[in-house]
Amino acid sequence: xxxxxxFYKPFKRIEDYPRTIKxxxxxxxxxxxxxxxxxxDNYCGIGTARLSIIDIQNATQPFSDPGxxxxxxxxxxxxxxxxxxxxxxxxxxxxxxxxxxxxxxxxWIYWREGCLKKFNGAFAFAIYDTQETTLFLARxxxxxxxxFYSENNGExxxxxxxxxxxxxxxxxxxxxxxxxxxxxxxxxxxxxQSGFKNIKQLPMGEYLVVSKKGVSAxxxxxxxLNFNTTSxxxxxxxxxxQTRALLSESVKLRLRSDVEVGVYLSGGLDSAIITQLTSExxxxxxxxxxxxxxxxxxxxxxxxxLLVQHLRTKHSSIxxxxxxxxxxxxKAIFHAExxxxxxxxxxxxxxxxxxxxxxxxxxxxxxxxxxxxxGYDIFKETLLRIxxxxxxxxxxxxKLEKLYPYLNHFSTTSQSYLMGLYQQFSIEKLPGLFxxxxxxxxxxxxxxxxxxxxxxxxxxxxxxxxxxxxxxxxPVQKAQWMEFKTLLPGYLLSTQGDRMSLAHxxxxxxxxxxxxxINFSSHVNLKFDDGFNEKYLLKEAFQARLPKQIIKKxxxxxxxxxSSAFINYRPDYLDLxxxxxxxxxxxxxxxxxxxxxxxxxxxxxxxxxxTKENQTFIFLLSLALLNDYFLKKEGxxxxxxSRDIESILVKVIDMRTNIT
Amino acid sequence: xVHCMKEQIQQFIEEKFLFKFGDGITEESNLxxxxxxxxxxxxxxxxxxxxxxxxxxxxxxxxxxxLVSLSNIVDCVSxxxxxx
Numbered sequence: 001x002x003x004x005x006x007f008y009k010p011f012k013r014i015e016d017y018p019r020t021i022k023x024x025x026x027x028x029x030x031x032x033x034x035x036x037x038x039x040x041d042n043y044c045g046i047g048t049a050r051l052s053i054i055d056i057q058n059a060t061q062p063f064s065d066p067g068x069x070x071x072x073x074x075x076x077x078x079x080x081x082x083x084x085x086x087x088x089x090x091x092x093x094x095x096x097x098x099x100x101x102x103x104x105x106x107x108w109i110y111w112r113e114g115c116l117k118k119f120n121g122a123f124a125f126a127i128y129d130t131q132e133t134t135l136f137l138a139r140x141x142x143x144x145x146x147x148f149y150s151e152n153n154g155e156x157x158x159x160x161x162x163x164x165x166x167x168x169x170x171x172x173x174x175x176x177x178x179x180x181x182x183x184x185x186x187x188x189x190x191x192x193q194s195g196f197k198n199i200k201q202l203p204m205g206e207y208l209v210v211s212k213k214g215v216s217a218x219x220x221x222x223x224x225l226n227f228n229t230t231s232x233x234x235x236x237x238x239x240x241x242q243t244r245a246l247l248s249e250s251v252k253l254r255l256r257s258d259v260e261v262g263v264y265l266s267g268g269l270d271s272a273i274i275t276q277l278t279s280e281x282x283x284x285x286x287x288x289x290x291x292x293x294x295x296x297x298x299x300x301x302x303x304x305x306l307l308v309q310h311l312r313t314k315h316s317s318i319x320x321x322x323x324x325x326x327x328x329x330x331k332a333i334f335h336a337e338x339x340x341x342x343x344x345x346x347x348x349x350x351x352x353x354x355x356x357x358x359x360x361x362x363x364x365x366x367x368x369x370x371x372x373x374x375g376y377d378i379f380k381e382t383l384l385r386i387x388x389x390x391x392x393x394x395x396x397x398x399k400l401e402k403l404y405p406y407l408n409h410f411s412t413t414s415q416s417y418l419m420g421l422y423q424q425f426s427i428e429k430l431p432g433l434f435x436x437x438x439x440x441x442x443x444x445x446x447x448x449x450x451x452x453x454x455x456x457x458x459x460x461x462x463x464x465x466x467x468x469x470x471x472x473x474x475p476v477q478k479a480q481w482m483e484f485k486t487l488l489p490g491y492l493l494s495t496q497g498d499r500m501s502l503a504h505x506x507x508x509x510x511x512x513x514x515x516x517x518i519n520f521s522s523h524v525n526l527k528f529d530d531g532f533n534e535k536y537l538l539k540e541a542f543q544a545r546l547p548k549q550i551i552k553k554x555x556x557x558x559x560x561x562x563s564s565a566f567i568n569y570r571p572d573y574l575d576l577x578x579x580x581x582x583x584x585x586x587x588x589x590x591x592x593x594x595x596x597x598x599x600x601x602x603x604x605x606x607x608x609x610x611t612k613e614n615q616t617f618i619f620l621l622s623l624a625l626l627n628d629y630f631l632k633k634e635g636x637x638x639x640x641x642s643r644d645i646e647s648i649l650v651k652v653i654d655m656r657t658n659i660t
Numbered sequence: 661x662v663h664c665m666k667e668q669i670q671q672f673i674e675e676k677f678l679f680k681f682g683d684g685i686t687e688e689s690n691l692x693x694x695x696x697x698x699x700x701x702x703x704x705x706x707x708x709x710x711x712x713x714x715x716x717x718x719x720x721x722x723x724x725x726x727l728v729s730l731s732n733i734v735d736c737v738s739x740x741x742x743x744x
Contacts, residue, residue, distance in 0.1 A: 393719065417703050420722030424692040444695030448678075596678050610700035 003031030004073040005159035006046035008135050021045040023167030026645040031502040037651030039071045043133045048073040059099030072105045076123030076145045079253040116222040135210040141223045142513045143204030143489030150198050173630040177588040184446035185456030187341045188490025195338050226469040227477045231523035239524045243541040250514040251277040262287040262360040267300030270366030288313040291347040294321045320347045322565035334636045335503040336495040339622045341615040344560040348500040356504040368513035371483045372521045373535045382435040382479045383531050388426035405554045435479030446616040451590040562614035564606035576624035666734045687731040715740040
């Protein structure tokens with residue numbers, strides 16, 4: 001895993017290029033602490049901070065073809081690189097290393113953007129064609145690896161993390177209130193959003209070409225999430241067998257590494273499956289890692305221990321207290337870079353530190369299982385709401401009982417009240433957004449942090465309009481699509497995933513997010529069950545291999561203490577929320593609302609604070625801290641800027657000419 | 661009496677959900693559709709009404725949209741009280 005960064009700008013003072021690329025790389029050095037390198041010519045600078053995983057000796061970056069026409073900076077892994085290499089060798093391509101970097105570059109040279117459909121991996125890369133002076137950037141199909149870019153005044157810059165732009169002299173960060181409205185309402189940035197003006201994300205499954213003519217960037221998509229499937233199974237027994245076989249193959253591909261691979265074990269079904277398969281494939285003891293919580297409301301350590309004993313893993317864990325959340329929130333939010341709605345990413349920041357300290361660089365984790373095999377309550381909720389007006393009150397109650405068992409206010413005593421609530425949401429009111437209407441309406445509360453919070457759904461509407469197949473999807477597929485485009489890439493894979501792992505140089509891999517698994521699940525979901533026993537097929541497929549308690553366990557979302565932790569410990573940085581002077585610096589905020597809101601949060605018992613209020617509080621706190629780091633360039637932004645990249649610099653290709 | 665009850669309920673809703681009736685939100689506005697009331701707040705509101713005004717809502721009432729706006733809530737509570 002790595003961090004990449006670069007710029008493309010024919011007219012800047014080329015004397016500044018080395019300093020600029022080195023500063024940009026130093027700001028994302030945590031992603032690749034093993035070595036660094038860069039390529040420069042008069043038009044372009046690209047560089048990599050590398051975490052060495054495959055062919056550690058020979059795949060130093062930037063990497064070029066033998067003719068030195070193409071240079072690649074690459075963040076990620078191509079899991080099917082051996083198969084692609086065979087294919088290319090059969091076509092006459094000669095390879096000089098054992099690395100996936102060389103395979104990726106040669107695949108691109110051979111097939112150009114056509115290679116992307118053949119890739120199974122987690123990647124973001126930049127290839128510079130020195131002859132055409134064009135830059136090609138692409139990102140994997142699910143958004144596992146990040147890629148941000150900015151086009152401004154004829155300059156193009158890109159990086160794995162936006163903080164690299166702090167090292168680019170003429171760039172300054174500025175919030176984009178319109179994007180923030182959408183982020184606050186939907187919980188996460190949309191695939192092209194960053195929260196800042198002039199910074200875009202390259203959306204998952206897209207590529208971009210930058211050419212010299214006016215530094216124009218042209219974006220295009222190479223895949224779509226339409227849930228079309230080429231799978232076919234007739235019986236449940238076959239489906240169960242194939243589920244196991246496909247997942248086993250996916251784990252096997254992701255165990256390709258020249259260093260030891262560990263597994264995150266949450267105590268839930270998905271990571272238990274990954275751990276079981278990893279043990280089976282490697283036929284050796286697996287090193288597992290877990291987060292435990294002092295607060296029992298969030299803790300799953302009993303189930304973790306049950307699995308550790310059952311699967312005989314070598315186990316390491318950290319126990320998280322409220323104080324840990326509060327003390328590490330600022331550092332973790334700096335790595336996350338975007339406003340967040342919950343604190344559950346902070347323990348993952350600390351867990352990756354533990355992983356790294358124990359000598360592990362690569363981790364497998366269960367992300368994607370809930371989106372792929374319908375694990376979330378929102379899928380059950382969608383099924384219930386679609387059928388609401390066609391079923392009896394008793395059936396409604398029976399199904400309501402199966403929703404959100406971990407939320408106190410969804411207990412049976414509140415069931416009659418909830419009947420009234422769901423009645424309100426039984427008919428679509430936000431066209432195309434039926435499945436997420438309740439969530440998004442709740443998210444609307446957070447938008448009140450902003451003075452102007454009109455049209456929070458404008459951008460999501462634009463996005464679904466662009467996807468011509470969207471209207472043809474079933475309600476549950478639309479719900480899946482929404483999860484795949486919002487919470488998964490915008491928080492789980494990024495803030496809680498990639499950014500927290502790579503903060504400590506640990507690469508996370510997600511076997512459930514394999515194209516073959518999504519192709520298969522698109523065929524079997526709801527084919528053998530009614531969706532109310534979540535992830536039914538997964539449970540059937542692994543019931544003989546995992547403890548009964550884990551198979552029968554209801555979905556227990558990974559959560560962490562929210563506003564109460566901050567109120568109990570009152571860290572100094574909370575002053576940001578009480579200071580008019582500080583808050584006024586974020587001129588787009590509604591100070592009147594914020595005053596009332598903060599007052600309510602600090603004066604109410606914690607059990608009287610609703611989920612949406614907790615989320616709004618975390619959003620506000622993260623906005624205030626990010627403002628310090630990215631707009632005022634204070635604190636962590638300064639200390640990371642001064643990191644020493646020189647000591648790990650192993651490759652410098654300097655092709656500049658006419659340096660004065 | 662009704663006026664006083666209305667003010668009391670209005671105050672509870674405004675304090676609980678941090679807004680003021682008037683700015684585009686009227687007594688007739690559907691508070692669910694505007695994203696003002698969520699599931700947690702709805703349960704708090706019903707519990708408050710039942711306890712404070714000594715009334716009990718039936719499932720039919722929950723299902724017939726009577727508790728979605730301030731005016732509906734006030735009408736419903738006052739009708740129930742008058743039946744006592």
